[in-house]
Every structure is written in structure tokens, then in C-alpha cells.
Amino acid sequence: MIKTESLKFSYDGRKYFDFPDINLDTGENLLIIGNSGIGKTTLLHLLAGILKPKSGSINVSGIEISKFSDTELDKFRGDNIGIVFQRPHFIYSLTINENLKLAQYLSPSKTSGDAEKILESLNINDKYQQKPNQLSEGEKQRVSIALALINSPNLILADEPTSSLDDFNCDNVIKLLKKQAKDHKAQLIVITHDARLKKHFKNNLNL
Amino acid sequence: MNIFKLSIKNLFYRPLSSLLSLLLLALGVSMISLLVLINSVVQDQMNNNLKGIDMVVGAKGSPLQLILSSVYHVDSPTGNISLKEARSIEKNPMVGNSVPLLYGDNYEGFRIVGTNEKFIELYNLSIENGSFWDDEFEVVVGKKIATKLNLKVGDTFVTSHGLRQTGESHADTPFTVVGITNFSNSVADQLILTSAESVWGVHGDHTHDDEEHDHDEEHDHDEEHDHDDDKEITAMLIKFNSPMNVIQFPRYINENTNLQSAVPSYEISRLFKLFGFGIETINLLAYLIIVVSGISIFITLFNSMKERKYDMALIRTLGGSRLQLSSMLVYEAIVLTISGFILGIILSRLGLVFISSLMESSFNYSLNSYGILNNEFWLLAISILIGLMACLIPSIQVYKMDISKTLSNE
Numbered sequence: 173m174i175k176t177e178s179l180k181f182s183y184d185g186r187k188y189f190d191f192p193d194i195n196l197d198t199g200e201n202l203l204i205i206g207n208s209g210i211g212k213t214t215l216l217h218l219l220a221g222i223l224k225p226k227s228g229s230i231n232v233s234g235i236e237i238s239k240f241s242d243t244e245l246d247k248f249r250g251d252n253i254g255i256v257f258q259r260p261h262f263i264y265s266l267t268i269n270e271n272l273k274l275a276q277y278l279s280p281s282k283t284s285g286d287a288e289k290i291l292e293s294l295n296i297n298d299k300y301q302q303k304p305n306q307l308s309e310g311e312k313q314r315v316s317i318a319l320a321l322i323n324s325p326n327l328i329l330a331d332e333p334t335s336s337l338d339d340f341n342c343d344n345v346i347k348l349l350k351k352q353a354k355d356h357k358a359q360l361i362v363i364t365h366d367a368r369l370k371k372h373f374k375n376n377l378n379l
Numbered sequence: 380m381n382i383f384k385l386s387i388k389n390l391f392y393r394p395l396s397s398l399l400s401l402l403l404l405a406l407g408v409s410m411i412s413l414l415v416l417i418n419s420v421v422q423d424q425m426n427n428n429l430k431g432i433d434m435v436v437g438a439k440g441s442p443l444q445l446i447l448s449s450v451y452h453v454d455s456p457t458g459n460i461s462l463k464e465a466r467s468i469e470k471n472p473m474v475g476n477s478v479p480l481l482y483g484d485n486y487e488g489f490r491i492v493g494t495n496e497k498f499i500e501l502y503n504l505s506i507e508n509g510s511f512w513d514d515e516f517e518v519v520v521g522k523k524i525a526t527k528l529n530l531k532v533g534d535t536f537v538t539s540h541g542l543r544q545t546g547e548s549h550a551d552t553p554f555t556v557v558g559i560t561n562f563s564n565s566v567a568d569q570l571i572l573t574s575a576e577s578v579w580g581v582h583g584d585h586t587h588d589d590e591e592h593d594h595d596e597e598h599d600h601d602e603e604h605d606h607d608d609d610k611e612i613t614a615m616l617i618k619f620n621s622p623m624n625v626i627q628f629p630r631y632i633n634e635n636t637n638l639q640s641a642v643p644s645y646e647i648s649r650l651f652k653l654f655g656f657g658i659e660t661i662n663l664l665a666y667l668i669i670v671v672s673g674i675s676i677f678i679t680l681f682n683s684m685k686e687r688k689y690d691m692a693l694i695r696t697l698g699g700s701r702l703q704l705s706s707m708l709v710y711e712a713i714v715l716t717i718s719g720f721i722l723g724i725i726l727s728r729l730g731l732v733f734i735s736s737l738m739e740s741s742f743n744y745s746l747n748s749y750g751i752l753n754n755e756f757w758l759l760a761i762s763i764l765i766g767l768m769a770c771l772i773p774s775i776q777v778y779k780m781d782i783s784k785t786l787s788n789e
Contacts, residue, residue, distance in 0.1 A: 217783045222696065243700055250698015257786070261693040263385065265392030273380035279698040319697070 173198045174219070174327060174359060179228035181214055188226070191215055192377060201350065201360040203369055206379030212363045215379070216329050219361065220253045221245040233326040250279030254320030254358065256349065258332035260312040262304035268315055269300045272322050279323045285356070290318045293355065294348070313345065321356055328353050330362045334369060346372050382703050386710035389683075396679040401719045403672030404765075408723025408758055410665035413730045414658060415754045420731075425451070425647055428566050431476070431501050433625050435641050436460070436468060436632060437614035442641035443650065449480050449614035450643050452490055452566050456482055459611035460638055468615065468638070473628050476501070476618040481578045481611075484538035484549065489524050491538055491554075491571045493578030493612075501616065502567040508532055509558035515577045519558040521568040530556050538581065552581045579610060672719065673765035676712050680773040684708075692782040705774040709767070716766030720759050724751070 179191040189211040196202050206212050217223040218230060221237050224245070230238045237248055263271050272287040291297040294314040299307060307315060313333070320328055330349055334342040346362070346369055353360035362369060370376060390397045428450055437445045440457030447454035462479075469477045478501050481493030492498070499511065504519075509532035511519055520530055530536070535553045554573065562568060619625060629640040684691075691704055 213787045214783075217786070220696065222783045222786070246695065246698055246700045249696060253696075255696050261689040263690045263693065264687075265388045265690075266380075266385070270380055270388070274385060274694075275697045277380050277382075278694065278703070319693075323698070 173231070173233060174202075174361070175229075175231040176219075177229045179215075179218060179230065180226045181211070181218060181223065182226050189214055191218075191228075192379070194377065196359060196361075196375065199359070200375060201353065201373055202362070202375045202377060203373035204361060204363045204377045204379060205365065205367065205370065207365055210379045212365070212379060213331060216255075216331050216361075216363045219327070220255055220329055221249045247279075247281070250323060251282045252326045254323070254325035254328045256313075256317055256320045256328065256330040256333050258335060260304075260316035262312075262315070262319075264304050267301050267303055268296075268307075268318075271304070271315070271319060275319055275322045282323045285322055285324050287318075287322060290321050291315075293352070294318055310341070314348075317349065317352060321352055321358075324356055325358050328356075328358050328360045330360065330364075332364050332366070333362065334366050335364065339368065342366070342368055382707050383710050386707050386714060389687075389707070390711055390714060393679070393683060396675075396683075397715060400672055400675045400679055400715050401722065403668055403675055404716055404719030404762060405722035405726055407665045407667075407669035407672060408720050408762060409726035409730060410668065411662060411758055412724055412727035412752075412755055413734075414662055414665070415752055416727060416731055417734065418658065419752060422651075424564075427564055429643050429647070431618050432616045432643055433619045433622070434617045434629055435614055435643060436465065436617060436638050437641075439637065439639045442639065443646050445614065445639060445641045446643045446646040448482075449616065450566070452492075452570060456613045457639065459613055460615075462610040462612055464636065464638060465612055465615050468617070468632065468636075471628075473619055473621070473624040474617055475620040478616040479575060479612045480614045480616065481575045482613045483578045483582050484540055486536050486538045486554070486571055487528055489520075489528070489569060489571055491518070491573060491578065493573055493575040495575060498567075498572065502563055502565045504560045504563055504567055506558045507561045509556070512557055512572070512574055512577075515574060515580050516552060516554050517557040517577070518554045518571050518573040519560055520556055520571050521560055522562045523568045524571065525556075525559045530559070532556055532559065549581050575612065669761065669765060673769045676715055676766060676769035677772070680708055680712060680770055684773055684777060688780070688785050691777060691780065692785045695780075695782045696786075701778045701780075704780070705778045708770045708774040708777055712766040712770035713763060716762045716769075717759075720762040723758075724755065 174194055174196040176191065176194045178193065180188055181191070182188045191211070194202065204212065204215065214223065218225055219232070221240065222245075224240075225238050228238065229236060232248075232252060235248065235252070237245065240248060263274060266274060268291070269287065272290075276287075288297060288300075291300060294317060296311055296314050296318070299311060299315065304312065304315070328349070333349065334345055337345060349360055349362070350372065352358075362373070432450060435445055435449050437449060437456065438458030438460050444454050445457050448456045465477075465479060468474060476497060478497045479494055480498075482490060483493070484491045496511070498504075506519070507522060509519075520528075524530065534556045536556075537548050537550050537553050539548045554571075554577070560567065560572075619628065625642060629642055632638055632640040694704055694707075695701075
């Protein structure tokens with residue numbers, strides 16, 4: 173269950189972003205669609221606890237996070253949120269296995285998923301001992317999905333996961349994300365300007 | 380996997396810049412530590428060997444040479460003095476204790492010193508095996524020589540003339556080892572000791588014998604007396620009855636006799652003063668290198684922050700705290716400085732082994748002190764401080780990092 177109410181944010185105190193309320197029941201996914209510069213990434217960061225709202229409330233799985241301190245937000249994020257970035261990020265000095273182990277270490281209170289199983293379900297279990305540099309772009313994206321899933325989050329946030337993909341791969345990635353979210357009993361929120369994704373989601377929110 | 384392991388992996392991920400910082404620090408640390416080591420070992424040895432010697436009397440020449448040859452046994456002697464003159468100084472009421480030294484030969488490069496039992500008292504020598512000499516051509520060897528040349532009590536050897544191994548050998552007068560001394564951490568460890576009579580016996584006696592016969596027949600001199608008149612020693616170590624004598628007596632000798640006197644403590648402090656400037660310069664240079672290594676660590680971390688900003692944003696989104704991220708950089712700097720320090724200490728010990736073997740082959744002197752000195756704990760503290768200073772700005776910046784901004788700039 174994800175719920176936001178009269179959410180407001182400002183970077184400089186003059187220009188305010190006013191976000192429409194989100195009300196998502198458990199098990200439901202959401203597509204947030206909007207053009208560049210309208211505050212899509214800002215909304216994603218608010219939901220992930222990376223930014224704090226100026227006013228309004230954010231409730232993720234029953235936890236009200238809008239008044240959390242920085243440390244509480246770090247812990248909340250590690251335990252409850254998985255983020256899939258537009259361009260995948262890794263700790264480049266670590267192997268894929270070590271990246272996943274580090275993610276588990278950073279969220280110690282969470283019983284995390286089985287790294288091997290997750291890699292297997294993403295079809296990249298043979299890349300276990302490789303460094304991120306050695307992977308192809310497609311493999312990198314799948315590993316970044318694995319990183320988002322490893323701590324069994326309640327909410328998976330995907331930021332423009334398909335914008336640089338052709339139609340075929342776009343379909344594949346979004347299906348993969350939805351399947352993984354379902355398998356891990358997590359809710360999926362995709363934030364994008366990519367109109368191709370509309371057909372994959374029942375719930376759409378236009379910014 | 381934890382933050383510390385991550386730091387180590389990060390260091391290995393940029394091996395060249397890590398290596399540069401490491402080597403710079405190790406170089407600085409090893410230079411300082413080697414200087415400190417050599418300084419302390421040399422001063423220790425020099426002071427240990429000075430105990431009980433207020434003045435040295437020998438032939439005219441350089442006073443420093445006289446001290447180096449007769450107290451430290453490294454330089455060639457200035458020449459010989461007559462036993463008669465030496466005896467007259469010995470009788471002076473200001474003189475408390477005197478030890479005669481007589482050079483002439485060496486065995487395998489180790490000096491054979493003719494002296495008497497006062498030498499044994501002066502250096503506080505004790506016998507580990509066998510006994511002190513009581514007859515001519517009997518020698519007592521230092522522990523270190525015995526080990527090195529594999530000499531045992533009862534062994535005999537033939538000496539060569541002069542202080543170099545290449546001298547002509549005295550095959551007709553072999554020496555017998557009658558005792559091996561305990562380790563005394565003084566010059567005595569690298570000397571072969573015997574009675575003055577033995578050295579006189581090896582040299583000149585054969586030619587003297589004929590002359591003595593002539594003397595005896597023509598002048599009917601007392602044989603003993605005649606002997607003493609001709610005999611020479613190389614130098615005499617003197618301890619005064621009162622420390623005040625050191626002011627007048629050496630001058631008296633230099634002005635009124637053919638002999639030369641030298642005060643070891645004065646000559647050695649003059650020597651250290653000569654070295655001092657060079658040592659100071661190298662020391663300063665070494666500290667400079669340590670500071671440069673700190674700057675190198677700073678630059679490495681600072682540059683890597685830009686390269687790794689997404690890595691670090693990822694760590695934060697995965698639940699890592701600001702403190703964990705900062706501590707990652709602190710660990711990296713500290714691991715670099717501590718391992719640089721350890722490498723430096725190892726290098727300095729290797730350097731000491733090298734210098735020691737160099738000194739041993741040219742002077743039969745060795746430096747042996749491989750323990751950690753107090754100054755080196757200071758050096759460790761300085762290294763860690765440099766590391767902390769190097770990572771201060773980067774870790775504060777990482778602490779303050781705005782991950783939202785970093786992530787939206789992709």
C-alpha cells in the first residue's frame with residue numbers, strides 16, 4: 173500500500189512542485205508518466221526517501237516517512253525500497269556477487285533474498301564472479317534489477333527503465349520488472365516519459 | 380562484505396595510484412626510520428666504546444684518526460710511540476688508569492691488539508669458553524669473530540702483517556686461541572686480543588736478537604731495560620683520576636712532548652657535528668616526502684570521488700548511511716598510510732641489513748638493532764595523522780553529498 177497526500181517539494185523555496193495524490197493498494201502497480209522537467213525524478217526521490225517533502229505525507233506499507241530523519245530514511249530505504257535506475261549503477265570495484273553481498277550488508281535487519289536464485293531468475297547466474305565492466309548493457313540492467321530485489325523490498329521504483337531501448341527490448345524489460353515484482357510480492361512504480369508503457373499498466377498517473 | 384572490505388577492494392581497483400601513495404609514504408618512513416636507527420645504533424656503539432676513556436695518547440697526526448683507530452679500531456693508527464715515553468705518562472699522578480694498545484697484525488681482516496689485563500677490565504669482558512691468555516702467542520677472540528671465522532679454543536692460526544688481509548704472513552709464529560669472550564656490545568667483540576709481548580714477539584725479535592747479542596757483548600746492559608728502550612706501542616687509553624684533568628693534561632702533552640693526545644668525547648662530537656648537517660637535510664627531505672604522500676592520497680581520494688559518485692549514491696540508496704560512506708574513505712586513507720608505514724619499516728630494516736653488511740665488510744663493524752624504536756611510534760602516529768588529514772576534505776564532502784542531485788544528473 174502506497175499513499176501520498178498533498179505532497180509539495182521545492183529545491184529553492186520559490187518554485188514549488190505540487191504532486192497529485194497517489195493511492196495504491198497492496199499488489200497494485202503504477203505508471204507515472206510525464207514530460208521532462210515536470211518533477212518525475214523528484215517524485216521518485218520523495219517516494220524513495222532520498223528527498224524530504226516540504227509538506228504533505230508519504231506512507232509506504234503503513235510507514236509514514238515524511239517526518240523521518242536522515243538516518244531513519246537510510247534504514248527505511250535499505251529495507252523497503254529497490255530502485256532501478258535509468259542507467260545502471262554498481263560498485264565497480266566489486267564483482268556482481270560482492271555487489272549483492274554489500275547490498276545485503278547495508279540492510280542488515282532485512283532477511284534478504286537468495287542472491288543466486290535472483291540471478292538465476294534473471295538469467296545471469298553465470299556472471300556471478302564478474303566485474304560490472306565485463307557485462308553487456310543488457311546484462312548490466314538485469315544485474316541492477318537484481319540489486320534492487322536483493323533485500324526483498326516492498327516497493328520497486330524504476331526510473332525511465334526503457335527510454336533507451338527499442339520496442340522489443342522495452343517490452344521485455346517491463347515484463348521482466350512486473351514478473352519480478354510479482355514474484356517478490358513487491359509493488360512496482362515506473363516513472364517515465366515513455367508512452368509505450370501505458371499498455372502494460374492498469375493504473376496510470378499523469379504529471 | 381562490509382565497508383572495510385569494500386575500502387580494500389577500492390584500493391585494489393585503482394592499483395597504480397594506491398601504489399604511488401604507498402611507495403611515497405614507505406620511502407619517507409624508511410628514510411626517517413633508517414636515519415633514526417643508524418643514529419641510535421652508531422651513537423650507542425660509539426658511547427659504549429667511550430666508557431672509561433678520557434684521553435688517548437699516540438703518535439702525532441690527526442686527533443680524529445687517533446680516536447678512530449685506537450678507540451673504534453676503524454682507521455689506521457697514526458704511528459707508534461716509544462714505550463718509555465708512554466711509561467712516563469702513566470706515572471703522572473693525574474692518570475688513573477691506562478691501557479696500552481699495540482697493533483701490527485690481522486687475521487682475516489680482524490685486528491690483533493696487543494694489550495694487558497686492563498683492557499679486559501675496561502671493556503668488562505668475560506670469558507665464555509676457555510681462559511684469558513697467560514703466555515705469548517695465546518689469543519682471546521671476540522664472540523662475533525669466533526662465530527664468523529669458526530674458531531674454537533685450541534685452534535691455531537697464522538696472522539698477516541698490517542691491518543689488511545693482503546699483508547705478508549707470519550707463518551713461523553702461529554697464534555693459539557685460548558679463550559672466547561662473551562658478547563660485550565663493544566669494539567672488543569671484533570678484536571683478537573693478546574699480550575703486548577706476543578705482538579713484539581712476531582715483529583722484529585729475529586732481527587733484534589742479533590743486535591741484542593752485540594749490545595750484550597759490548598756494553599753489558601741490563602737486558603730487560605734494553606728491551607723496554609727499543610719497544611714501541613701504538614697508543615694508550617687513559618682515564619684520569621679527576622674529570623678536571625681533562626682540561627689541562629691533554630694540552631700539556633701536546634705542548635711538551637712528542638706525543639699527541641686526543642679527547643674522544645670532543646672528537647666524536649666534532650664528527651657528529653660534521654655529519655649533523657647532512658642528517659638534518661635528509662631528515663627534512665624525508666618528512667617532505669611523507670607530506671607529498673599525504674597530498675598524493677588526498678588527490679587520489681578526491682579524484683576517485685568524482686569517478687565514484689554514482690557508486691556512492693548507490694550505496695546510499697541501498698541503505699548505507701552518510702557515516703558509512705565517509706568511513707569508507709577514511710578506511711582507504713588509513714589502510715594506505717598504515718601499510719605504507721609497515722612497508723617503510725620493513726624497507727628500513729632491509730636497508731640496515733645492507734648498510735650493516737657494508738660496514739662489516741669494510742670495518743668489521745656491524746649494526747644490530749632491529750627492534751621498533753620509540754621514535755617509530757611517533758612516525759606511525761604522524762603517518763596516521765597525515766592519512767586522516769588527507770581524507771578529511773573528501774570524507775566531509777562525501778558526508779554532505781546530495782544523492783538526489785547526483786542521481787538526477789545522470
